[in-house]
Amino acid sequence: FSSVEISPSANQSTWSGVATDGKPVLVGKRTLHEACSDGAACARVLFSVEWAAPTLRPYFFVVKATSCSDRTTFAAAPIPSLATSRPQAGVVRLHTRPYRSHYASDGKIPVAWSDFYDAETGIETYLVGLGTAASQSDIVELVDVGAVQSYDLHGPFPQGRYFLSVVARNGAGLSASASVPVTIDATPPVPAQVREVLQDRPTNDIDCVDTSGTVHIAWDAFVDEESGMARYEVAVVCMDEGSTQPCGEVRFDHVGLGLSWTA
Numbered sequence: 001f002s003s004v005e006i007s008p009s010a011n012q013s014t015w016s017g018v019a020t021d022g023k024p025v026l027v028g029k030r031t032l033h034e035a036c037s038d039g040a041a042c043a044r045v046l047f048s049v050e051w052a053a054p055t056l057r058p059y060f061f062v063v064k065a066t067s068c069s070d071r072t073t074f075a076a077a078p079i080p081s082l083a084t085s086r087p088q089a090g091v092v093r094l095h096t097r098p099y100r101s102h103y104a105s106d107g108k109i110p111v112a113w114s115d116f117y118d119a120e121t122g123i124e125t126y127l128v129g130l131g132t133a134a135s136q137s138d139i140v141e142l143v144d145v146g147a148v149q150s151y152d153l154h155g156p157f158p159q160g161r162y163f164l165s166v167v168a169r170n171g172a173g174l175s176a177s178a179s180v181p182v183t184i185d186a187t188p189p190v191p192a193q194v195r196e197v198l199q200d201r202p203t204n205d206i207d208c209v210d211t212s213g214t215v216h217i218a219w220d221a222f223v224d225e226e227s228g229m230a231r232y233e234v235a236v237v238c239m240d241e242g243s244t245q246p247c248g249e250v251r252f253d254h255v256g257l258g259l260s261w262t263a
Contacts, residue, residue: 090116102227121171
């Protein structure tokens with residue numbers, strides 16, 4: 001033998017396996033007969049090996065060949081990186097300022113992660129998905145995002161409560177995951193009654209006032225069962241008779257979660 005070729009399996013970039021003593025375990029072989037340059041039959045034996053490295057150090061696959069005259073020769077090739085354990089799971093967080101965990105069904109979910117770690121073969125890639133349980137991706141299939149540590153997962157999403165999961169995969173194809181809960185809201189809040197308050201007594205009609213007067217407005221709490229109310233905004237809008245468009249600029253005032261406003 002003049003050389004030995006080591007090839008990883010078709011669906012992995014490196015080898016990984018299981019062996020109780022850390023030594024190579026022969027799991028199968030097949031012989032290929034090829035034509036040599038002198039017309040004789042040459043044999044090439046392909047071995048399939050599974051093992052788990054007991055320590056993180058270089059390993060080689062060595063072949064010893066013995067002829068019919070009992071003469072021997074050796075050839076060796078390095079075995080690709082081995083990993084004996086999964087990566088260390090990190091932390092996933094929703095990357096929104098200010099922080100929130102509720103998102104519109106037709107929007108995007110910005111997510112970031114950190115602290116995934118693998119001392120043996122390193123983190124090769126990250127995958128992001130959405131599922132009905134932690135570490136699942138039955139709502140949005142896993143998306144390979146490479147080596148980045150943040151990503152925007154785009155909708156549309158079905159309404160409901162889910163888990164956004166990040167999977168870290170090392171060089172041997174072993175993985176670890178972490179998740180964060182999210183709520184997808186597909187419906188707007190249910191409106192409530194708005195009314196004018198006169199001398200601390202509510203009325204159902206908003207009366208006319210002169211330009212120097214003060215208007216006190218109150219409203220019942222709007223309802224949103226999926227994500228709850230974040231804030232209210234109030235504006236005075238001018239509407240010409242018979243028109244559906246405002247006759248001037250509309251400027252909203254933020255009133256937080258209060259249920260009244262004075263102008």
